[in-house]
Amino acid sequence: MPDDIRDRQSPSSRKGPPMKKKIRIAVLGLGWMGQAHSRSALRIPSLFPDRDFDPVLTVCADTDASRRDRATDDFGFARATDDWREAATADDVDAVWVTAPNMMHLPMIEAATAAGKAVFSEKPIGGKPEQTVQAYALAQAAGVPTGVGYNYLWSPLVIHARELIASGALGEITHYRGRFLSMYGSDELGLLTWRFMLDEAGYGVSSDILSHSVSMAQYLVGGIEEVVGMRHTTIGQRPLPTGAASHYGRGNPGDPTGAVENEDFASMLCRFDSGATGTFEVSRTVVGPESQNAFEVYGTKGALAWNLEQINELKYYRTED
Numbered sequence: 001m002p003d004d005i006r007d008r009q010s011p012s013s014r015k016g017p018p019m020k021k022k023i024r025i026a027v028l029g030l031g032w033m034g035q036a037h038s039r040s041a042l043r044i045p046s047l048f049p050d051r052d053f054d055p056v057l058t059v060c061a062d063t064d065a066s067r068r069d070r071a072t073d074d075f076g077f078a079r080a081t082d083d084w085r086e087a088a089t090a091d092d093v094d095a096v097w098v099t100a101p102n103m104m105h106l107p108m109i110e111a112a113t114a115a116g117k118a119v120f121s122e123k124p125i126g127g128k129p130e131q132t133v134q135a136y137a138l139a140q141a142a143g144v145p146t147g148v149g150y151n152y153l154w155s156p157l158v159i160h161a162r163e164l165i166a167s168g169a170l171g172e173i174t175h176y177r178g179r180f181l182s183m184y185g186s187d188e189l190g191l192l193t194w195r196f197m198l199d200e201a202g203y204g205v206s207s208d209i210l211s212h213s214v215s216m217a218q219y220l221v222g223g224i225e226e227v228v229g230m231r232h233t234t235i236g237q238r239p240l241p242t243g244a245a246s247h248y249g250r251g252n253p254g255d256p257t258g259a260v261e262n263e264d265f266a267s268m269l270c271r272f273d274s275g276a277t278g279t280f281e282v283s284r285t286v287v288g289p290e291s292q293n294a295f296e297v298y299g300t301k302g303a304l305a306w307n308l309e310q311i312n313e314l315k316y317y318r319t320e321d
């Protein structure tokens with residue numbers, strides 16, 4: 001083969017830009033979100049040709065053996081372990097992605113920040129608010145880069161809404177309505193997975209999806225000063241799962257059941273730092289909305305409304321028109 005052709009075919013002999021920095025990642029929990037984020041890491045090279053780093057899926061920790069096999073066989077992780085602490089603190093890891101059930105987040109964040117790793121944690125940071133406060137303090141003290149999975153804040157029209165509000169286009173903000181209505185728990189044969197258990201999830205929808213609504217409100221209109229709320233469990237018993245199960249998994253009539261330990265519904269009235277009022281409602285057991293993460297924000301000169309289910313539509317009312 002002529003030398004010029006060999007040069008073009010052999011990556012090692014190709015002259016090009018210097019090697020990119022490697023960011024070596026540990027993923028703790030390869031369920032729905034662990035898989036989603038790992039898939040995204042694999043797509044970074046093809047989506048961002050001008051990047052100055054390359055993600056490397058170094059180690060995956062999961063208690064489920066079939067998920068560990070998927071990690072190495074299908075996602076290309078260099079190794080997999082059932083010991084999340086080993087993965088979170090390993091010398092060959094730069095960044096830790098926390099994608100395990102909520103009540104595992106704080107110990108995982110604690111181990112990773114103590115080892116000096118950058119940490120991306122799925123929401124809610126804690127299954128209970130006091131854990132979130134602790135995790136924040138740990139990250140601040142360690143001074144490591146951090147990120148949280150409030151992914152909806154990155155929707156282009158949500159960013160545009162924030163810019164409109166900040167520009168004063170809506171005038172003074174007087175009222176905010178947030179809601180996240182999902183039907184993932186609406187079937188009473190839906191399995192009793194970790195999301196329904198206090199020791200694994202912490203609170204129910206307050207942690208799971210009210211956290212999304214509140215992060216959206218804080219992003220758009222600022223801090224919250226005062227709240228009063230109500231919680232309710234709609235479906236008290238659910239079929240017990242066998243093995244690794246998703247919260248969309250179903251049991252059968254007559255299966256053994258266990259008690260749901262946290263709330264299916266939560267609502268909240270609040271007052272923002274600015275003096276604006278707010279109302280929020282979230283549920284995992286309504287029928288109809290698949291994933292209705294939505295807001296309405298009202299000002300003295302206009303109003304906006306957005307709903308994740310129509311992600312590319314932002315309704316804008318202006319008094320001037």
Ligand SMILES: NC(=O)c1ccc[n+]([C@@H]2O[C@H](COP(=O)([O-])OP(=O)(O)OC[C@H]3O[C@@H](n4cnc5c(N)ncnc54)[C@H](O)[C@@H]3O)[C@@H](O)[C@H]2O)c1
Nearest residue numbers: 029030031032033061062063064084099100102122123149
């Ligand atoms: N940002 C979002 O929109 C979004 C969406 C869904 C879930 N989440 C969050 O992501 C996190 C994970 O949720 P999910 O839906 O992927 O759950 P999941 O049940 O699909 O996955 C959890 C994984 O963690 C593993 N696991 C459990 N205990 C473990 C341990 N001790 N060590 C290692 N692995 C362990 C399980 O085997 C499973 O593979 C939750 O905190 C959830 O709130 C965020």
